[in-house]
Amino acid sequence: MNKVALTFVAATFLAAGSYARAQGVPKGDAEAAKGKITMCIGCHGVVGYQTAFPQVYHVPMIAGQSPDYLAKALQAYRVGDRSHPSMSAVARSLSDQDVADLAAYYGKAR
Ligand code: HEC
Numbered sequence: 001m002n003k004v005a006l007t008f009v010a011a012t013f014l015a016a017g018s019y020a021r022a023q024g025v026p027k028g029d030a031e032a033a034k035g036k037i038t039m040c041i042g043c044h045g046v047v048g049y050q051t052a053f054p055q056v057y058h059v060p061m062i063a064g065q066s067p068d069y070l071a072k073a074l075q076a077y078r079v080g081d082r083s084h085p086s087m088s089a090v091a092r093s094l095s096d097q098d099v100a101d102l103a104a105y106y107g108k109a110r
Contacts, residue, residue, distance in 0.1 A: 026097045028067060028104025036098055037105060039090060044106075067107030074099045 043059045062070060076082035077091035078099075094102070 025071075026100040028071070028100035028102075028107075030101065030105040030108050032097075033101035033105030036094075036102060039093075040102070040106075043086070062106045063109035065107065067103040070106050071099050071103035074102065 040062075044062050073082065074091050074094065077084065077087045078094065080088070082088075091099075
């Protein structure tokens, strides 16, 4: 690759990077999440609850965990890095803003 092409490639990467930063990660709004948790409390709102399908499964406690961790976990289900039949389906229905709001909400919840 010649110098001009290299410069072009480097500039493209830099531009892509600053574009991603400009888009940013949406800021979580715990208040806004209150309308979104209806689809979570069926499983995560019950202490000691276990799903019976497709196998008996302990539902983890998510209240009070770090918002960062929660957001990363939800993103992982969304993109398939982590998979669980119900969580993957739930996570795929969420937008970036939903993930941020839910992470903020559950991060504060006890
Ligand atoms: C059908 C039951 C069910 C519903 C509905 C559900 N979850 Fe889950 N969730 C689970 C189970 C079971 C796991 C553990 C799966 C695993 O081990 O990967 C889990 C895991 C998680 C985790 C990862 C926790 C950890 O400790 O790593 C997060 C975060 C999470 N759920 C958030 C949510 C949010 C937010 C909603 C609502 C938008 C939701 N879940 C809806 C059952 C459910």
